[in-house]
Amino acid sequence: MDFDFTEEQTMLRDMVASYLSDNYSFDARQGVIKSGSGFRPAVWTAFAEELGILGASFSEDQGGLGGGAIENLVVMEQFGKALVLEDYLGAVVVAGGFIRHSGWSGGPALAEQIIAGSAIPAFAYAEPQGRYNWADLKTTAKKDGGAYVLNGHKAVVVGGPNATHFIVTARTSGGQRDAAGVSVFLVDKSTKGVVTRDYPNIDGPTASEVYFENVSVPTANLIGQEGKALPLVERVIDEATVASMAEACGVMEKLHTLTMEYTQTRKQFGQPIAQFQVLQHRMVDMFIQLQQSISMTYMATMKIDSEDAVERAKAVASAKVQVAKACKFVGENAIQLHGGMGMTEEMAVSHYFKRASLLRYLFGGEDHHMVRYETLSFGKAK
Amino acid sequence: MNLEFTAEDNAFRAEIRAFLEENYPKDITERLGAGEEATKEDYVRWHKILAAKGWSVISWPVQYGGTGWTPTQKYIWNQENARIDALPLISFGVAMVGPVIYTFGTPEQKAKFLPGIVSGDVWWCQGYSEPGSGSDLASLRTRAVREGDHYIINGQKTWTTMAQHADWGFFLCRTDPDAKKQEGISFILVDMKTPGVTVRPIILLDGAHEVNDVFLEDVKVPVENRVFEENKGWTAAKFLLAHERSGIAGVARSKRGIDKIRQIAGTEFADDGGKLIDDANFRRKVAELEIDLTALEYTELRSLAGENAGKGPGPETSILKIKGTEIQQRVTELALEAVGHYGAPYFRGFPNDGDNAHPIGPEYAHHAAPRYFNVRKTSIYGGSNEIQRNIIAKMVLGL
Missing domain, CATH: 1.10.540.10 (Acyl-CoA dehydrogenase/oxidase, N-terminal domain)
Structure with missing residues (x-):
């Protein structure tokens, strides 16, 4: 090992x-x-x-x-x-x-x-009503001769403004939340009927609301099997979740380093505030959260290629519970220990905090992944 | 022990509620409800409505324009204001410099400054913190040097809230550099239009302009603008920090915040397609928050009962500050969590351009992340929560 x-x-x-x-x-x-x-x-x-x-x-x-x-x-x-x-x-x-x-x-x-x-390509998977249920799709794709016709609205498509294509989850059959009937398409952004409204996210990247208004997509752009793509979507989102946790580890490492540097420079009551034991312990706890997050991210990265879908999903869910909690703890305390300076736009730490706060919830926060883990371990709660 | 309000209290509550419903500007409620930020005009307008009724400085002694209300009545007033989400009056005049002036000021100072605070015609700001003096406020270095019947002030203040609107400011300045830290500080009132006063915005992490740096360069201030004795300003500053801590817990406003979360969670869907408020994990967190808030509410009521019995608020108000701010922060965190994907878009990045056909999430989502980020300040300002714990350790527990 x-x-x-x-x-x-x-x-x-x-x-x-x-x-x-x-x-x-x-x-x-x-x-x-x-x-x-x-x-x-x-x-x-x-x-x-x-x-x-x-x-x-x-x-x-x-x-x-x-x-x-x-x-x-x-x-x-x-x-x-x-x-x-x-x-x-x-x-x-x-x-x-x-x-x-x-x-x-x-x-x-x-x-x-x-x-x-x-x-x-940018990934258009989220819908306004769907929260973190990837099968909850109102966007539909109806087969029409040699094409599918897409209609629907995708929420907060990160990278949308600069994307050339969208990878879109859509329903080809079944009810709004059915596991069966989920399909994936590649859609060229310049296709007629693709409407985007672009904006910045609060943590810096840009995103789009993406509307499909009778968008005709060639059948050759169907990725995976029609109506049976949910396991594929879940697998890819798990991979993306692991990658986003790696990003979160980088963000948290910076939050911790910046806080260590600041508290050793900032003096109050005649000494660097890092000399106060209550702050030392806080920084130790931040460090422990970071280390636990790195460990879980490595674990999930090594298990992500497993062919055992349950093992894979449990690895990702358990890691995200740790990382999401750490994003909150490390982020909030980095600001607290920076005092007023941490509240300002001009300090880098506030931007790392904002990123950590949104990464916490990306692809579901600690609650979503805790329920997933529990369900995979014990079955559905009664 | 008795939890009931008296019949008089209930009648008082009914009177307050009727007044607020009649007089609080509906258009302000609508605009702020739609996510707009309150303007200076909004604050002043509401202040003047209250002043006309005689309720702009409720806690002051009657002779200066106060109401003579009991602590319980003031508590009811705060509750009823929070119930309709009324704008709070800006505290710098009403709750800070006003009480300092009527307690420590000369008759001339009272006559000159108090009426403008009562009427809302004069906007005040607070010059306390400096770049090198935050938690350790008494280490402040802004100098006021006596020259004849003037002080010449040089230095820099920071985190000066809404100084961009201020007509006057109250500043802590060092008048004796050789004295021990807390001694040698004076409390000086400065007309913000005086030459040498420069206000520079500080933009916060959510994009808001609330606070400022204030630079003081050879600012010439008449000696009669000093409140209380020279070098004894710390006494006034400490009085101010201990005064009017009621409401610091923000119980009523946190209750409103939880009500809003319940509304949002009654609209948003959970993973299983049910409403978020029916999601076991989410409702558990809301319930925990409500229980914590109830504990805080009764801690505050106990403190209030002590005040009614004539005991002034003691250092245990630090409990209210710590728990109150922690709860406020959790309320905003839960709101961010509730709005899901739409917590990410930055509303300042998409000014309302009338494109209603392609909305960027529900309106209630637009401020969720900025508020979560913005209220991080509450555990930092007004004596950080670490300092508050020091106060309890020393002053309450005697450690």
Whole structure:
């Protein structure tokens, strides 16, 4: 047993860290947000060409580097530390997951474009009423000759404003929350009837409300089997959840480091406030939460490729319970220990806190995953 | 022991409720309910309505415009205001500098400053914290140097709430640099239009402009603007920190917050397609919050009963501050949790452009995350909750 990264993975980590340190300063990031964009084309090009990370988790026969979940973890942890805005999660982790697990005929061509940086899919899975039930879909897809016709509304599609495509979950049959009848489609954003309303999220990235108004999608764009895609969706969302936890670990590490630095500099009552035992213990507890989160994220990353769907789901659910709780504890205390300064927009810590707070709930918070874990362990509660 | 309000109390409550229903501006309720932020004009307008009724400075002595209400009546007043979500009056004049002036001020100072506070014509701000002096307030370094019948003030204040609207400010300044920390501080009133006063906005993490840096550069202030003796300003400052702690627990407002969560959770769906309020985990958290709030409410009522019996609020008010702010924070956290995916969009990023065909989530979701982020301040300001625990350890437990 070991928890070491391979030489290649270590190189990948160092390369990403070095690039971000040169190109992704806090000020540069804030500038991108103020400009109203959540995306720098030059950064995405660098991800594709200079760093080659867009292909790191794709198989070699798809033109990638043959990596997988661990490579995504390595990249996402660094992205967390720099609060990267660009939507690697949707474009690479989610899209790559669908391509890998579906056997979809269009997969290799899309993979090639993603790796090159020319296709940037965003994941349109959430619906206004659905909360974290991925089968709760009002968006419908009706077969009509050689096409499906999509109608519906997808909520808070992160990365939507800069996406080229949407990967859309839609109902091809059954009732609103039935497990059967869920299908997945690739939709080119320029297709007639795709309407988007773009906005920034409070933690920095941009998102869209996406409306499908009689959007005609070729049958060749059906990813996976018609009406039987729920297990595929759940698997990919579990992979995305693990990757987002890696990002959360990077975010929390920064929250802890910034707090350690600040409390050793800030003086009150004639001494650095880090000298007060009550604050020392708080920072120790933050550190423990961080370490427990890293452990659970590694555990879930190593189990995410298991063919045992229950083992996989339990690993992800248990890890997310830990990470979600830690996002709250580490984030809130980082602000508290920064005092008034932590409340200001100009301090980086407040932005890490905002990101941690939203990552806590992304793909479901501690309650959602606790219920999942309980149900997988004991069956449904009576 | 008796939990009942008296018949007089109940009659009083009915009178207050009728007055508020009749006089609180409905358009303010509507705009704020739709997520807009209160403007200076809103605060002033409501203040003037109350002033006309004689209820703008309810806690003051009657001779200065107060009501003579009992602590229980003031408590009922606060409850009824929270029930309709009425704007609170800005505390800097009414609850802070006003009581300092009528307690420590000269007859001239009372005559000059109190009427403007009662009427709402003068907006005050508080110059206490400095960049290097937060929890350790007494280490403040802003200097006031006596030159003839003036002070020349130099220094920087920070976290000055709504200084952008202020006509006057009350500032703690060091007048004797050689004295021990708390000694050598004076309490000085400054006209914010005086040359050398510069207000610079500080933007908070939710994008709001509530607080400011205030720079004081060779600001010339007449000596008659000093309240109480020179170098004894800490006495006034301490009085102010201990005064009017009632309402600090925010019980009535947290109750309103929980009511709103119940409404939201009665609209939002849970994972199983039922209403969120019927979700076992969510309702457990709401129930826990209500129980914690009930405990706080009765702790506050016990403190109130002590006040009615003539005992002033003691250091145990720190309990109210700690628990009150923790509960406020949990209320906003639960609201953020309740709105699900729509907690993420940043409402300042999509000013209402009339695109009602493509709404960005329900209106009640727009402020959920900003409020959760914004109320982190409550466990930091007014003496951080760590400082409050120190106060209980020292002053209550004698440790």
